[in-house]
Amino acid sequence: MFAVMEDALSPMSEALAEAEAAALMGEVPVGAVIVEAATGRVLSRAGNRTEADRDPTAHAEILAIRAAAASRGQPRLPDCDLYVTLEPCAMCAAAISLARIRRVYFGAYDPKGGAVEHGPKWFAQPTCLHRPEIYGGIEEGRAAGMLRAFFAARRG
Numbered sequence: 001m002f003a004v005m006e007d008a009l010s011p012m013s014e015a016l017a018e019a020e021a022a023a024l025m026g027e028v029p030v031g032a033v034i035v036e037a038a039t040g041r042v043l044s045r046a047g048n049r050t051e052a053d054r055d056p057t058a059h060a061e062i063l064a065i066r067a068a069a070a071s072r073g074q075p076r077l078p079d080c081d082l083y084v085t086l087e088p089c090a091m092c093a094a095a096i097s098l099a100r101i102r103r104v105y106f107g108a109y110d111p112k113g114g115a116v117e118h119g120p121k122w123f124a125q126p127t128c129l130h131r132p133e134i135y136g137g138i139e140e141g142r143a144a145g146m147l148r149a150f151f152a153a154r155r156g
């Protein structure tokens with residue numbers, strides 16, 4: 001395993017804890033954490049809140065980006081890394097570009113709604129002006145297991 005992957009395990013565990021907390025609230029279990037790369041300091045953490053906020057855009061990544069930018073008092077986060085338990089969707093991928101995030105570490109791959117390795121592959125589009133480094137499949141088993149359990153329980 002690459003060193004960069006090993007360094008990602010602790011922040012990804014925090015993102016998984018956010019996902020777990022979201023599931024307990026009846027949200028699709030996705031969690032995100034933003035870390036200041038140089039110091040390892042966590043700037044923000046969030047889980048999905050689309051049900052609680054009645055907001056279709058309240059994905060974990062969006063909430064974490066907003067909170068980190070607000071805490072910094074600046075609209076871009078070029079020295080920060082985002083950890084998220086699921087492959088980002090098209091909306092979140094675009095937000096990641098707008099925020100100039102340095103690296104994205106994601107957990108489970110999402111063939112249905114993902115937009116990094118699947119579907120629109122946002123970061124590969126010529127109209128995408130900022131492409132972060134991407135590391136997929138970090139703690140994939142835990143992230144995917146949580147999503148499977150959540151949807152299985154919902155189907156009853």
Ligand SMILES: [Zn+2]
Binds near residue numbers: 092093
């Ligand atoms: Zn999203």
